[in-house]
Structures are given as structure tokens and as C-alpha cells.
Amino acid sequence: MTRPPTAAQRRLVDAADPVTGRLRGTPSQLAALVRHGLAFRHPRPPHTHFLTPAGHRIREGGGDGGAGAGAGAGAADGTAAGRPASGTGSDGAAGGVFAARVGGEQDPPDAGPARTREVHSAWQGLLELRRMTNTDGAVDRPCGWERAHLVRAAALALEAAGHRPAGADPPGYRVRATPQPEAVAVHEPDATALRACAVTLERAGWQVGEYSEPRTGTRYLLASPRRV
Incomplete structure (x- = not known):
């Protein structure tokens, strides 16, 4: 302007x-x-x-x-509407009132009923954003905002489903950016919890695959927003 x-x-x-x-x-x-x-x-x-x-x-x-x-x-x-998970995260965003937990934050918000309400409100807002901005009004797949804020979008889906983010004392999930376009990596030291994260993201409209780190053999998820 x-x-x-x-x-x-x-x-x-x-x-x-x-x-x-x-x-x-x-x-x-x-x-x-x-x-x-x-x-x-x-x-x-x-x-x-x-x-x-x-x-x-x-x-x-x-x-x-x-x-x-x-x-x-x-x-x-219509891809610019909303900012369901604004705040400091590994994708470089800063500021705002709400931040989805990506795992490993230096100063994570207190867990408790208030946080649960905030996360639920943010997830419901994201579903409404999908309805308003996806061309067919679909809420079962990510919208433009999520494709532009991959780390925060995936983290919100996980936190809203009740998964535990990594804190000062792991275990827990960590969502991180990757060099691949439209893909995030999800790490979780517990194999069962990692598979549960995959189920949650698939239900939230993400395509998910499980891979191994070449050098360490550590399993992780690679997730991308589904388009159709």
C-alpha cells in the first residue's frame, strides 16, 4: 500500500x-x-x-x-485468509496470540484446560477456514493457508488430536521443515506414537509415508497436504 x-x-x-x-x-x-x-x-x-x-x-x-x-x-x-497457528515456530513465523506446538520449544505454553480450549478453538477455526477457502468448500483436506504454513498446520493437527509434543523432557513429536516442497518431517521416538501421528495426519487430509534416516535408521514421517 x-x-x-x-x-x-x-x-x-x-x-x-x-x-x-x-x-x-x-x-x-x-x-x-x-x-x-x-x-x-x-x-x-x-x-x-x-x-x-x-x-x-x-x-x-x-x-x-x-x-x-x-x-x-x-x-x-482466497488462499490468504486466516492464521490459525501464528507464533514462533520452526518455519520462521513470529508473534501472534496462538502458536501450535511443533515440539522442542524453549519456552512452551503451560499445558492444561486453557491450552486445550485454545487448541480446540484453533482447530475449529482451521476447519472453517477450509470450508471458506477451498473451492468446493471441503473440510477434509488442507487449504491454501496450510500449504503456505506447513509446519504449523501439521503441528496443529497433531496437537488438536491430543498428541504430546516434545518438551524439555522428551518423548513427544517434533514437526520440522524439509528441503522437499510441500512436505514436513514428523519425528517421534516411540514407534507406536509415530504410527498414531501418521493416522491423525491422514485423517486431517495429509498424505503420509514412513521412512528411515539413511545413517541412523531412525524412523520418521514425511507428510504433504492432500490436494484432492
Whole structure:
């Protein structure tokens, strides 16, 4: 965008739903955010407005958002909506209100009922995001946001299903980026737990294969979002 958002626009962006990026405001307020590349209007009824990647950068304190052709393209096909698992993770994201546990965090959030509620809310928000942004409204396979945030998306699916992330005292799962496009690695020292992780990801719409490290023989999963 050519100028920073106004104070009123910034308040709308900051008030966006922390799970889905859904916006609320008057028609004129939302239209102004769309003009500046900070939001897009979903093409299907009820034509809800969501933050674009530029809007998310504003919300997370990343400056004026740098909206331009890239943000417009994301808004056009609906792949930019929502940020169900924002926060610090191994895929380089920082900031935000909720972070899916990828395993091995230096300062993990406290486990307990509050965390369980947060994870459940984030997962339900992600399912809604699938419904709103997959072209056929399908919720049984990952959406564009998940393909753009592989580590956090896979971690959210695992944590929401009750799998234990690795902490200061393992065992537990660890989700990590890989050099392969659209693929993450899931490590779990317990073989039974590793297979359970595979079942969870498959049910969440991921294609999963089990492999061995060439040098150590350690088993791990390679998971990619299913497209059809």
C-alpha cells in the first residue's frame, strides 16, 4: 500500500479473529481495507472479509504490510485468509496470540484446560477456514493457508488430536521443515506414537509415508497436504 493504515483501520486489523483472520466492521470500513490490500471479500455468501498476508503482517507488527500485487493475488483465490497457528515456530513465523506446538520449544505454553480450549478453538477455526477457502468448500483436506504454513498446520493437527509434543523432557513429536516442497518431517521416538501421528495426519487430509534416516535408521514421517 502507498501509505500506512489509519488508526481506525489499524484497530479493525488488530481486532480480526486471531484464529481465522475474519474481520468485522461497517461496509465502508471493510471496503477501505480491501482497497489498501489488507483484506479481501470472500466470493461465496455470506461474503465475509478476511485479512490478506499484508493485513496479517500489520497485525503482527511487521510494518505497513507492503501490500501489492502479491497480496492481491492471494486475496483473489482466497488462499490468504486466516492464521490459525501464528507464533514462533520452526518455519520462521513470529508473534501472534496462538502458536501450535511443533515440539522442542524453549519456552512452551503451560499445558492444561486453557491450552486445550485454545487448541480446540484453533482447530475449529482451521476447519472453517477450509470450508471458506477451498473451492468446493471441503473440510477434509488442507487449504491454501496450510500449504503456505506447513509446519504449523501439521503441528496443529497433531496437537488438536491430543498428541504430546516434545518438551524439555522428551518423548513427544517434533514437526520440522524439509528441503522437499510441500512436505514436513514428523519425528517421534516411540514407534507406536509415530504410527498414531501418521493416522491423525491422514485423517486431517495429509498424505503420509514412513521412512528411515539413511545413517541412523531412525524412523520418521514425511507428510504433504492432500490436494484432492
